[in-house]
Amino acid sequence: AQSVAQPEDQVNVAEGNPLTVKCTYSVSGNPYLFWYVQYPNRGLQFLLKYITGDNLVKGSYGFEAEFNKSQTSFHLKKPSALVSDSALYFCAVRDNAGNMLTFGGGTRLMVKP
Amino acid sequence: DTGVSQDPRHKITKRGQNVTFRCDPISEHNRLYWYRQTLGQGPEFLTYFQNEAQLEKSRLLSDRFSAERPKGSFSTLEIQRTEQGDSAMYLCASSPAVRIGELFFGEGSRLTVL
Numbered sequence: 001a002q003s004v005a006q007p008e009d010q011v012n013v014a015e016g017n018p019l020t021v022k023c024t025y026s027v028s029g030n031p032y033l034f035w036y037v038q039y040p041n042r043g044l045q046f047l048l049k050y051i052t053g054d055n056l057v058k059g060s061y062g063f064e065a066e067f068n069k070s071q072t073s074f075h076l077k078k079p080s081a082l083v084s085d086s087a088l089y090f091c092a093v094r095d096n097a098g099n100m101l102t103f104g105g106g107t108r109l110m111v112k113p
Numbered sequence: 114d115t116g117v118s119q120d121p122r123h124k125i126t127k128r129g130q131n132v133t134f135r136c137d138p139i140s141e142h143n144r145l146y147w148y149r150q151t152l153g154q155g156p157e158f159l160t161y162f163q164n165e166a167q168l169e170k171s172r173l174l175s176d177r178f179s180a181e182r183p184k185g186s187f188s189t190l191e192i193q194r195t196e197q198g199d200s201a202m203y204l205c206a207s208s209p210a211v212r213i214g215e216l217f218f219g220e221g222s223r224l225t226v227l
Contacts (some may be wrong), residue, residue, distance in 0.1 A: 004155075006155075032213060032214050034214050034215075036216075036218075041220070042220065043117070043204070043217075043218035043219050043220045043221065044156070044204070044206075044216070044218040045218070046215045046216065046217070049213070049214055049215065051213060051214075090155050090156070092155075092214070094213075094214055098169070099144070099161050099163075099168065099169055100158045100161060100169055101146075101158065101214060101216065102158065103148075103155035103156045103157075104155050105153070105154055105155045106153075106154070106155050
């Protein structure tokens with residue numbers, strides 16, 4: 001069975017500072033890893049994904065994520081946070097054979113001016 | 114690209130009643146997913162269609178839940194004999210086959226069972 005853990009319910013960061021939202025995963029075989037964002041009263045939106053290749057992947061809105069196979073992690077990062085980045089962030093995993101994404105419980109990011 | 118639309122957006126029902134949700138995916142997407150999300154939790158997979166074929170169904174899904182996607186276009190999710198534990202946001206997403214894991218979600222249908 002595949003699973004995702006997001007150890008922090010909430011991350012607080014000041015505007016302009018770097019941010020990291022943590023994610024670890026468990027899956028059989030090679031993982032496909034994803035980050036989604038949910039703004040208030042909006043549907044989940046795809047941010048970025050890792051399938052293969054470079055461990056550092058870049059996505060929408062200046063976000064990037066680093067795949068670390070030995071630590072089974074896929075942390076979301078941004079060099080300089082914006083207040084508008086405040087939202088709920090979900091990490092997800094899929095094995096390379098199935099079609100189902102398994103989501104973590106989410107991390108609320110609060111960026112303060 | 115008009116996005117994924119779901120109807121109704123909100124449904125309040127009494128325990129024991131049946132409810133049906135509709136999802137209209139992005140027209141060129143052949144994959145369609147249903148997820149359920151409760152407050153403070155991540156989305157939980159319910160079922161997956163490729164065109165009209167239902168290819169995966171969560172083992173956690175009660176027999177009271179059924180989903181269809183006739184003609185590979187819109188989909189319906191029916192919950193029979195609703196229970197209070199069914200109260201949740203029901204999310205529909207669609208995806209083109211070539212973009213692995215990139216799901217386009219609708220805004221969801223919120224169900225409240227009294």
